[in-house]
Amino acid sequence: MLTALHDCLWINHPWRNHAAEYKPGQLVTAAECGFALAPTLITNDPFEARAFAETYSPIVYKPLRQSIQKDQDGVNGMIWVRPVDPAELDDAVAGTAHMFQAEVEKVADVRVTVVGHRLFAVRIDSGLIDWRADYDTLTYTLIPCPPAVESSIRQYMSSYGLVFAAFDFALTPTGGWIFLECNPNGQWAWIAEQEQAVADALTDLLERGHL
Structure with a gap:
């Protein structure tokens, strides 16, 4: 893993990645941070x-x-x-x-990529239970992150000591965001609509050690 300059900020420390990948622990932490869960x-x-x-x-x-x-x-x-x-x-x-x-009854999925203090949310429309099973069917729309969800995300990141993570949510017919999982080493470059913005945020983090 690389460390950023000045204050030696990790993206992310391998031990923190390992701890944050365990799904049962994720659900406990998510509940403590105020996310809605299935x-x-x-x-x-x-x-x-x-x-x-x-x-x-x-x-x-x-x-x-x-x-x-x-x-x-x-x-x-x-x-x-x-x-x-x-x-x-x-x-x-x-x-x-x-x-x-x-x-979860859903109308779409949402992926939120977090880099330091920056959040990049995209709606994923597919009609699939697990959208990762067929990337060719996906369409993407950049959307804002609701303040309550953003607050829970920041608390969650702090709980695990993460600097980078990718959160997945189910978007319900009434507009609710249901926490599904968080990948502390999630992929992001396949979403062209936000690829450059996420790359720039990671570059800033590595060069300056902060956002």
Whole structure:
């Protein structure tokens, strides 16, 4: 990792990245910072999983930590957020901990890239549960970040000691922003509408040590 000049500010320290990547910890911190969250269950108990599905259906499955997986041909891939059929929740659930979440009714997603004190928010329209599964279908619109969400983001960044992060939200039909996750090492350059602005902010941070 590089450090900025003058006050040796990291983008980000590797230990802080590691701590901030753990999804269960993210949800606890997000709740403490005032974000709206979807009902969530982490369990390896099939009975608990089925009861959760019955109460909050439809539900989705999410990995506990982002990681690269290889398919049967050895090709790298990701585990996308996907819907869960309650019939899948058999005794195999007991093999390890799983994260289940109530599927959020949404009209779009929002990605907020944070560089120091600067926030760059973009609406992502796709119609997909997990927009990362098909980038070719996405359209982007730059939007403002609501003051309450911005305040929670700054508190969240401070909690983990982060300088850079990418937040993902579901945008509800009533305009609510539901926290989904925060990637402390998130990608940003694929969004042409904000690529130069984010690059300039990172350059300022590295050159001057502040924004």
